[in-house]
Amino acid sequence: MENNNLGPETFQLLLQKCVKLLRLCLLMLFIVVSILCLLFFTQFNSKQAVVIVKAIDANELWHPAKFTDGLTENERKLFIYGKELIIHTSIYLGPKGKVMQNTNGMNCQNCHLEAGTKIWGNNYGGVYANYPKYRARSGKIEDIFKRINDCIERSLNGKAISIESKEMQAIKIYIESIGKNVEKGIKPKGTGIFELPFLDRAIDPQKGKELFQAKCISCHQLNGRGKWDENKNEYIYPPLWGPNSYNIGAGLFRMSRFAGFIKYNMPLGASIDLPQLTDEEAWDLAAYVNSQPRPSKDLSADWPKLNEKPFDHPFKPYLDTFTEEQHKFGPFEAIVIAIKKSKK
Ligand code: HEC
Numbered sequence: 001m002e003n004n005n006l007g008p009e010t011f012q013l014l015l016q017k018c019v020k021l022l023r024l025c026l027l028m029l030f031i032v033v034s035i036l037c038l039l040f041f042t043q044f045n046s047k048q049a050v051v052i053v054k055a056i057d058a059n060e061l062w063h064p065a066k067f068t069d070g071l072t073e074n075e076r077k078l079f080i081y082g083k084e085l086i087i088h089t090s091i092y093l094g095p096k097g098k099v100m101q102n103t104n105g106m107n108c109q110n111c112h113l114e115a116g117t118k119i120w121g122n123n124y125g126g127v128y129a130n131y132p133k134y135r136a137r138s139g140k141i142e143d144i145f146k147r148i149n150d151c152i153e154r155s156l157n158g159k160a161i162s163i164e165s166k167e168m169q170a171i172k173i174y175i176e177s178i179g180k181n182v183e184k185g186i187k188p189k190g191t192g193i194f195e196l197p198f199l200d201r202a203i204d205p206q207k208g209k210e211l212f213q214a215k216c217i218s219c220h221q222l223n224g225r226g227k228w229d230e231n232k233n234e235y236i237y238p239p240l241w242g243p244n245s246y247n248i249g250a251g252l253f254r255m256s257r258f259a260g261f262i263k264y265n266m267p268l269g270a271s272i273d274l275p276q277l278t279d280e281e282a283w284d285l286a287a288y289v290n291s292q293p294r295p296s297k298d299l300s301a302d303w304p305k306l307n308e309k310p311f312d313h314p315f316k317p318y319l320d321t322f323t324e325e326q327h328k329f330g331p332f333e334a335i336v337i338a339i340k341k342s343k344k
């Protein structure tokens, strides 16, 4: 009973001790918060911020870099213009373009989805780390400018634009920036276009036609010409063939590129987590769409070394004895084996 009988002095002493302890705690909290703030601000203000982004290696799925880290004010402005040009290319360079009238009305983003950042959406994740590089199509070392002009001349069916132009510089800075977290020479998983396994038969345009009419015409239209916006400044749904589509020299004109692209991207909304086409459907759709009329191009300088020609380039000459028809529609496995043998 005596223990519970605390006198007023003992109580006061206890209270004083509590207050002291509380002060000490507050002081410690203050110090910790200050240190955290200091760390936070120095990191965000320093040019070194890029280094903090962990480099991506070959086994990791790609994700875009922290876009504008490490850019100067001027580069940052170009980056923003570059992104705008990727998304709304036609408004600046298309048939009614503000800057020049040079391209077919398509936007880079039509084929490089989410401004070139989507996993397996033909993103630009591997570009900074891999250019300049040797490309078999030209047989030369190509820098990023040459590669961009390649898509302008083929996918956008236009004329190459000047390297010094503000537009080219802006596109280059944008494409480089989003891939800057990738180690040089590495092409991480999820960048570019997915490599679809082959079918053990020829791919079939007739089957593709039925699939196209069931799954694609609500947007790309029965005639494949897509749909312009009200003022014909850019497409709401881009064309898959016809005069305003990519020409026969474009990457998508190769069946493997087309099939791999649509597998995880079409119909609109499809993704690696939500594919909507089987492999067979993707291949047969490629066969149908790439049998329709589209702009031509002189390809005589392409693939100067025959042993570096891809199996699905549908134009002679070849080192092997397969026909143009089989190079276009397959079965592809036998061709790939023949190409491998010829390289030994
Ligand atoms: C009709 C579709 C299409 C359009 C439009 C298009 N591209 Fe491409 N682009 C491709 C294809 C297909 C590839 C080759 C991908 C592959 O083989 O992995 C490619 C490749 C590239 C690459 C090289 C990527 C790499 O990893 O090597 C760059 C850079 C590029 N395009 C930039 C552009 C720019 C800039 C525009 C707009 C001015 C554009 N493209 C418009 C289809 C297109």
Ligand code: HEC
Pocket: 107, 109, 110, 111, 113, 114, 212, 215, 216, 217, 218, 219, 220, 236, 237, 238, 239, 240, 246, 252, 261, 262, 266, 267, 268, 285
């Ligand atoms: C709901 C509308 C919609 C449907 C359905 C759809 N697409 Fe697309 N497709 C688009 C849009 C929009 C783009 C351009 C994406 C962008 O700019 O972000 C596109 C782009 C494309 C491209 C690259 C650009 C080009 O025009 O060459 C191809 C190839 C393509 N679609 C094929 C198909 C195929 C094959 C189907 C049917 C399996 C299909 N799409 C169904 C809306 C659709």
